[in-house]
Amino acid sequence: MDGCKVLIVEDSRATRELLAAAIEVLEGVEVYTAVSGFEALKVLPRHRFALIITDINMPDINGLELINFVKKNPHYRQTPLFIVTTEGREQDRDRGLQLGADEYLVKPFQSELLTALARRYLKR
Amino acid sequence: MPPPRALTEFVAEANEVLETLAHDVAVLDAQRGHDPEPDLLNAVFRAAHSLKGLSAMFGQEKIAGLAHHLEDVLDALRLGKVQHDDTLIDTLLEGVDVLTLMLREASGDEAHPDTAPRAQALTEAFARLATGGSGAAVDVLDEVGLDPGIRNVFTEYEEHRLRENVKKGVALWKVRAVFSLEDFDQRLSALNATLKPLGEVISTLPSSQPGDDASIAFDLIFGSSRPRPEIATAVEGVAIVSPLTQKTMAPTPVPAAAPAPRKPPPTLFLQDASAPDLPAYGGSASPSGVMQGAEPSLRSLAQTVRVDIGRLDGLMNTIGELLTVRANIQRLSEVARNAGGAPLPKLWAQELQKETRALERKLDDLQNGVLDVRMVPLVQVFDKLARLMRxxxxxxxxxxxFEVSGGDVELDKLIVEELSDPLMHLLRNALDHGVEAPDQRVARGKDARGVIRLKAQQLGNQVQIEVGDDGAGMDEMRIRQVAIERGVVTREATDEMERRELLNLVFLPGFSTRADVSELSGRGVGLDVVKTNLSRLSGLIDIESRRGEGTRFLLTLPLTLAIIRALVVSVGERTFAVPLNSVTEIVSVKPAELRTIERREVLDVRGQTLPFVRLSRVFGLQELPVERHFVVIIGLAQERFGLAVDALLGQEDIVTKPLGGRLKGVRGIAGATELGDRRAVLVLDVGALVEDLKRPMAAVS
Structure with missing residues (x-):
């Protein structure tokens, strides 16, 4: 996993740090963070990310719009993407997965779960 | 899940979210009567949503649970399923209060017995509200033929906005723009600003069809009833407009919005207030000097101004020491230059001076920068007060x-925090004792609706905050009588007092007791505590009151307590520092020019007669005969007087340190400071000197 870059898109400062900590457990992984969809759009082309983790409800563009963009773009289409959200309803999950998200985590969850899932995808 | 350190982070962020929420609800309240702005509704909803997610991540299940219910209500509100009325706003405000309490408890405060029942009552109230509305019937979006691929990425709220536009017969457009990756956010906000007057930008979709690596395309989903050419012209050269839907619907008639009925306050929210016959702040004249009342303190929970204030204080101390060093270098260079021909080469002295000047400039920048970080707008406190007043x-x-203005005036964070309790006290006083009951007002020929004002303005280095009302005004004869009865002042002493002096009696300790609350038509409950709190902030309080017209309490405060510029003066062998923000000018007078009026010395400065105070006499120091007095004219609020000193030694930046031991609490001394030559000197408490001057001679036993 050396040199793997992970992008975390989350507008809550404290949550962002928590997510980052869960990923940084993995050795050699570099974490990048964005506080909004716009910032994510700016960071995306600058690095080759091995994993994107995004919240849904954010200012400017929402997470679904970001996922739609990523999954339809030939440059990023292959990048695994996790949704991290408080929306636990069936229809929200369906929608996220339909747009191409790989995992759907409903807050709150154990940070170990995120670490484990990230490890699995980064090893591929 | 979170490490303990993270809890602080959580509390700080949750607190910020709650403050935003409270502010937005206040704006929402102000927009009652017309359709609230979609942006605002969305912002309020997002705040509740963020709080829910944040609390859940940090294992704060109770907060997350309540925030979830709040979110449901706000979601229903932005989807147009809940009526925007008094009940709603009250419930939302109660929600903010209870969540703040819960957050306080999460951060380690003792649990308040009312919190759990209030949270429970709220959960029920939220649930009632959220399910109150009617669901959507036929989906109009299906009828206009919207591409399901596009619909998939919309949140429920965005879909709702689409529906609202479609229902009104507003056409939906796709506005496509391609921007450089470098600055697309600025370009997008410019495009948004262009479009906004023409309709509503419902969503911004980054397009999956990229132009090249350096640019990105966006589709703005735009609802507008303007003709296509008009929109196209407005965005010409920036974006291309095309229809989003295959057809437009005829507008469905919207039933005229019935004005929201004003309901009596729900009893649910009365439980934390005092019994009806006892004004809520009864018992506030506590001897401990601590303000009490039914309301929890309005002080903010967060100890951060983005930067930890403890660190800032450390930084400020460092700067204070640096300033001392600077003064040292300055003195050394002075000595070196004056050594004239001695072993020191002249060039060395010049170099040293050049360095000193550079150091000075840098320090100024640093000082200003740090001071800026400490400054916060009063709106933080004003918002909370507005909620409470409501x-x-x-x-x-x-x-x-309730009129509020000047919330943008900035003050040192520490001062702002300390202000909330005194202001709350004064506002309660204005409501309980100032403004008359509606029938009384009408009988006196006034508007049945009273006005209470909270107003701030910056005046040079000081900030003035006014708490005013248009009520009955204060009755000085009544105040005099009460003061005599209470033994605060002797009858003889009051004989010579002017109205203003009589009014100021309310600030004396012992003037008010709890029993006054219902019987005294004036004011005065615990005002001595308000005054003590203010003087701790180097602030002053004054009263202006006209019988039948109203009362104004004027608070004058310094902008910061951190580093101040001081005038260094001496009397005999002693040196003192006088805060320069209260010095208006310096004059010199001959002893013969002084006059005596009513046993007090006065001097004339350009036609104005001012009290003349000898600093030596204030502190019982030896007086030397002088040919001329140096007189420092002090101006604080509307008070002015001349302070006579023996010599003026110069100006310095000082950091005032509190005094300990036997010197603690000596009247007229604010603290001590170290000067550039490492001498420790006392800093005058100008506010206290002004107070003593105003205080009637015989009033204090």
């Missing part, structure tokens, strides 16, 4: 309009 007014049964 509730108190409804409970009081009086009709009062």
């Amino acid at each position: 509730r108190l007014v409804r409970q009081s049964g009086k009709d009062v309009h």
